[in-house]
Amino acid sequence: MKLIIAIIQPAKLEAVKQTLSEVEVFRLTVLDVQGFGRQRGHAETYRGHEISVNLIRKVQLQIAVNDDFVEPTIAAIVKGSRSGEHGEIGDGKIFVLPMDECVRIRTGERGGEAI
Numbered sequence: 001m002k003l004i005i006a007i008i009q010p011a012k013l014e015a016v017k018q019t020l021s022e023v024e025v026f027r028l029t030v031l032d033v034q035g036f037g038r039q040r041g042h043a044e045t046y047r048g049h050e051i052s053v054n055l056i057r058k059v060q061l062q063i064a065v066n067d068d069f070v071e072p073t074i075a076a077i078v079k080g081s082r083s084g085e086h087g088e089i090g091d092g093k094i095f096v097l098p099m100d101e102c103v104r105i106r107t108g109e110r111g112g113e114a115i
Contacts, residue, residue, distance in 0.1 A: 001099040001112055002070050006061040007033065008081040008092040013059050016080035020063075023072040027115070029062040038089050058092070064102060066112045 008016060013030065020028065034055035043050050065073050074094055083091050104114035 001102060001115065002065055002067065003097045003099045004061075004063045004065060004070070004073055004077075005095040005097065006063070006077045006081070006092060007035070007058050007094075008061065008077070009083075009090065010057060010059045012081040012083075012092075016061065016077055019076040019080035020073065023069075023076045025063060025065065025069060025073050025076065027063070031060040031062070033058050033060045037093070056090075064099060064115050066115060070096060 006016075010032075017028075020026070034057055036054060036056050044053055045051070061077070063073060074096070077094055081092050101110065102112070102114040103110050107114075
């Protein structure tokens with residue numbers, strides 16, 4: 001079992017959800033987050049004054065999958081979130097973490113059965 005955490009642009013969320021459903025991944029958690037990577041923020045003009053915006057709004061997806069679904073899930077996220085053919089800075093990141101245990105609260109099922 002793995003926990004896949006993806007940080008993507010908010011505008012790409014619907015496209016990623018569509019590509020995930022094509023590979024039969026339907027369970028995910030979506031969080032609004034802020035941060036920066038290489039971009040280190042940007043400057044905006046507000047009432048004639050330039051303001052430095054250090055944190056950029058992003059969307060974080062958390063998806064728990066069995067080992068067989070790891071690669072299809074990653075491929076679907078990349079396909080749905082990449083800007084253009086080769087991508088651009090700010091398209092996001094995907095992290096794959098080992099997941100030792102999963103418990104479904106309602107039934108008490110454990111492991112891959114609970115996902």
